[in-house]
Amino acid sequence: MRSLSSNGGMDPLPKIQRALKVRGPREVELHETCPLPALEDDEILVRVRCVAINPVDAKVLDMAPRVGATAGCEFAGDVVKMGPSVKNDQLKAGVAVFGCVWGNHPNRPDNGAFAEFVAVAGDLVYLLPPHLSYQQGASLGVALPTVGMAVYYLWPLRLPYTGPGRSPIARGETRQTSGEAEETRELEATTTLADRMEGAGGHVGVRHLTRPSSPPSALGTPRKPGTSRYVLVYGGSTVCGAMALQMIRKSGLVPVCTCSARNFALVKALGAQEAFDYHSPTCGDDIRRHTADTLAYALDCITDLASMRICYTAMGRDGGKYMGLEPVPLRAHTRRDIKPNYILVYTMFGKEVTSPRPFGRPARPKDRVFAERWYRGTQTLVDIPGEIHPHPLDQGSDGLHGVIKGLDRMRKGDVSGVKLVYEL
């Protein structure tokens, strides 16, 4: 740790802060006199304005609580201090940002999102553009890098942006046919998520979008492995799934997804070509039929026995790649032609993940290199109004006290198609 540069003439920082600390399994409590996080040289200090609750916050409390650590991984707020080696010259005191941190950190108990101040690497944070609120920013903090690491780093598919973070075309990339390009343009011509949703059917309806009458690959047409344009997002109505749908569309591919029927309108408005109810016993077969037995990529945003079985059933005859957002239940790995993997977003920090198995990972500097590029690249999307659609918000009250109730809601599974956010 080093001494820090000034905070640009803003109010002096307090010596102590309020933070939600892990008390034990399933429990956090509000502490009033916590130290502010110590900054590493490449980090900024952010005064938190809004936090979002991620299922990860509840799960780590249940499975690997670090007593005394600050909880929380998603935030939005204002920069109040800069470390001496922050490279991003757009960052300065007073600038609004949002992002992801590793809450419940085993070795860094003073840092987490559920606090008045949070420290985050200057290369791994988004600038919050004026068209997004702090609440919307907080809701995007984890989904953006998670989709980046899963879909565009570990697989990887063709990047969804052009410009600064763009790398050469990735393996397995296929070019869009003119019909598919036309469909993509039609979808993207519709500007806001609200525009795309009207009040009919499910809890929201959707304006009718022109789509091709048949899937891009005609039924029965043999295809080379890896050339299908379809990507399955299991759990399209999760925050991560919703982000994946949008990004996969921007990559020129064709996402299909599962979710409850009440969320069909939401996922279709975000770009899903078709949605399938995972409660149906024929869900996997239906997807396989729809994708003409060619599906080669499945992102599973739920990753339990049932979800993995459906993904494996849906996968095409040549097999492919399956990515879980949770440790993969090996019992469901029933096909040798499918390569399963599991992503943990915290490896993007390039440091060892010192958690118990199956979460522990060695330091992976290459993950950090990709992540920095991903943040730069997707910042260009975040900056354009209408390019990234945040999830519908469910705004709770009562600040950090409210977050404790929100964690309980999340644990009970009382969250569908919305993101829980709390202003501080």
Ligand SMILES: NC(=O)c1ccc[n+]([C@@H]2O[C@H](COP(=O)([O-])OP(=O)(O)OC[C@H]3O[C@@H](n4cnc5c(N)ncnc54)[C@H](OP(=O)(O)O)[C@@H]3O)[C@@H](O)[C@H]2O)c1
């Ligand atoms: N590995 C990582 O680094 C990482 C990072 C971020 C998140 N995650 C994990 O990724 C998952 C998704 O996170 P998120 O924030 O995107 O989720 P979320 O938005 O909180 O997910 C809520 C949605 O999950 C769906 N759902 C709940 N239980 C389900 C089940 N048994 N089967 C199918 N769908 C179910 C519901 O969809 P319907 O209402 O439509 O049924 C609900 O809308 C979580 O497990 C989280 O822990 C992992």
